[in-house]
Amino acid sequence: MTNLMQDYTRFQRQMRDERVLIRSGSVTRSEVDGKLNKSPSVAALLHAEITRLIDGFRGMISSSSLVTSAKLFLNSFNGIPEWQKSNNWMPITASKHCCGCAKEFSFIRKNRHCRVCGALICAECSSEDLLLYVPNESSDKYNVKWSIINDFGCPSSEPTICIYLRVCTECQSALSNLLVHQAECNEKQVQVKVKETDAEKFFKEISAIHNKLASIKAKVQESLPKYQKSIESMGIDSGSPKSSPNIQNNIQALAKLQIDISDELSSFILSLQPLKNIKSQNSTQNKLLECVKMGSIKFYYDNITVFRTMKIRLENAVPPEVLTEIQSEVNKNAINGTYIYVKQLIMEYLILSQLHHFQNELADVILPCEKVSFIELQKCITARNEDFSKHINTIDTFLKYQLELQTSFFTLLDIWYNKYLEYGNATVRFPCTMLLML
Ligand SMILES: [Zn+2]
Ligand SMILES: [Zn+2]
Structure with missing residues (x-):
């Protein structure tokens, strides 16, 4: 032995x-x-x-x-x-x-x-x-x-x-x-261990929300001045030719900041919601709760007003064609994000369906979404006179990198190709989707 x-x-x-x-x-x-x-x-x-x-x-x-x-x-x-x-x-x-x-x-x-x-x-x-x-x-x-x-x-x-x-x-x-x-x-x-008291619970909950709000506040306070600076340099440059690299860089930076600030302000409002569920047990706690609520709402309105004022200033400072270009950049980022998100959902679906033997119903919901977002992205990129296939390539590289599939994706393709043969009908379209994706 x-x-x-x-x-x-x-x-x-x-x-x-x-x-x-x-x-x-x-x-x-x-x-x-x-x-x-x-x-x-x-x-x-x-x-x-x-x-x-x-x-x-x-x-x-x-x-x-x-x-x-x-x-x-x-x-x-x-x-x-x-x-x-x-x-x-x-x-x-x-x-x-x-x-x-x-x-x-x-x-x-x-x-x-x-x-x-x-x-x-x-x-x-x-x-x-x-x-x-x-x-x-x-x-x-x-x-x-x-x-x-x-x-x-x-x-x-x-x-x-x-x-x-x-x-x-x-x-x-x-x-x-x-x-x-x-x-x-x-x-x-x-x-x-001593049982957590109600007071401890109250302070724990309220400080968790407060911390979350504080971290979003910090982001907004960082983004807004950057946005303002971008707008100012845009106004100075507006006399120079549109194709100037400065203007192009600024358009991209402006579009990104505009999206970031909108996102930050929306997530700020969303993070306020849990405050509703906190119950105060005495007047001191009640005062504290009101303070956090009112302070947050004031912060939101002050900053969204500043943001809107800046946007109006931008509209007045730059020619309409530059504005259109900024909007197009914002739209591109939005549709790009959607397309990547749908692709990630498909991957997640593939994994879960393999693990839990799903049927194809869910795929019938996801795949049309992919098609729509693909067409929208194509429209948007082509309208901007950019190379669409190059763009898709970049996204695929990004997804591939993100999924760390380089070594094993052939195994995965193999499995799905066999599944495809097994069913032998057009409803199982995963192998094609996978090929599109990788
Ligand atoms: Zn054993
Ligand atoms: Zn045995």
């Missing part, structure tokens, strides 16, 4: 002993918990393996949840990733029989690996019940948690960022015990 096998059997035996104790009812819950505590072997082994999985999964997380899903999705087609392999990973050749039921592996009874103990097992003796996920409500996207499906503390709905891993029944049950054990330890800590 190899070292690996010996290690594995030892680990497996420890798990089994633990289970026999619980099953036979020869020990009580607290005795098992005590044992998990006192005999660090099983708990420590489990901990080490779970930590390895969590670290590996964390390595797959990108700044955007779309890229994370794309990575996980593509990763699943390149065999089992290294980070999922346990320290006692059994080579395929190590055993012809399932470590759970001892039945021989065959074409029907395929060999699989438990991601925790690394044992070779069949589907009957395992399930994809180990869930690694980032809680949807978590503000830290690297905050990876683990759970057993339908077991204690498992999230009630599927988190956006998650992965299901295969575990053998032995490991599953040992992990369940660990979950209960950990929860009981946490509960003790919670009891020690």
